[in-house]
Amino acid sequence: MSQNTEKLQIIEREIRKCEKCSLCKTALQAVPGEGSSTAKVVFIGEAPGATEDKTGRPFVGRAGNLLEKLLEKINLSREEVWIGNIIKHRPPKNRDPLPEEIKACRGYLENQLAVIKPSLIVTLGRFAMNHFYPEGKITKDHGKLIKLHNFNVFPVYHPAAALRNRSFAEALAKDFLNIPNVLTELSKNEKSTNNTMMAKPLL
Numbered sequence: 753m754s755q756n757t758e759k760l761q762i763i764e765r766e767i768r769k770c771e772k773c774s775l776c777k778t779a780l781q782a783v784p785g786e787g788s789s790t791a792k793v794v795f796i797g798e799a800p801g802a803t804e805d806k807t808g809r810p811f812v813g814r815a816g817n818l819l820e821k822l823l824e825k826i827n828l829s830r831e832e833v834w835i836g837n838i839i840k841h842r843p844p845k846n847r848d849p850l851p852e853e854i855k856a857c858r859g860y861l862e863n864q865l866a867v868i869k870p871s872l873i874v875t876l877g878r879f880a881m882n883h884f885y886p887e888g889k890i891t892k893d894h895g896k897l898i899k900l901h902n903f904n905v906f907p908v909y910h911p912a913a914a915l916r917n918r919s920f921a922e923a924l925a926k927d928f929l930n931i932p933n934v935l936t937e938l939s940k941n942e943k944s945t946n947n948t949m950m951a952k953p954l955l
């Protein structure tokens with residue numbers, strides 16, 4: 753087992769016994785997230801829904817099926833990426849998470865991202881985008897690469913919203929097709945930064 757996988761499992765165990773907010777009392781189980789511990793791209797949603805709560809896995813309901821189909825279109829599988837949520841226990845009746853719940857839970861995702869170190873974070877929906885980029889507007893900023901000081905964020909519509917609205921579905925499909933180009937650009941930039949560092953004369 754790789755060191756990264758071990759580190760993620762330690763965080764997962766902490767999440768499963770967490771009682772920092774009351775969501776653990778109403779949810780059936782925690783949904784810590786899953787996928788590659790060295791993923792180049794991670795997909796982050798808001799919080800588990802009913803199917804996720806039952807199975808303990810992220811994005812496995814109808815929205816999850818759509819996410820998998822979109823991943824297939826860009827030649828990625830669930831195993832190659834990492835998928836998770838900002839909130840790890842399901843809010844009752846899928847209500848919006850409260851500010852104190854977000855505050856209590858945020859350290860877990862931060863720690864998971866610190867282990868995985870993805871090149872790109874694809875945020876699914878308005879809530880996840882605003883977690884990283886509070887001033888963003890999903891209608892205006894979806895499909896744009898946003899370079900923050902510690903993360904590269906690519907907001908797209910939530911698959912659940914796409915299931916309800918045809919124009920969101922079209923925008924989501926189009927933005928997804930652009931993810932490979934964004935990853936290529938980011939990897940070129942990473943390489944050129946590394947080369948520049950290597951080319952620096954020794955003083």
Ligand code: SF4
Pocket residue numbers: 767770771772773774775776782839840841853856857
């Ligand atoms: S939602 Fe997050 S903070 Fe609240 S109990 Fe679950 S893991 Fe802990």
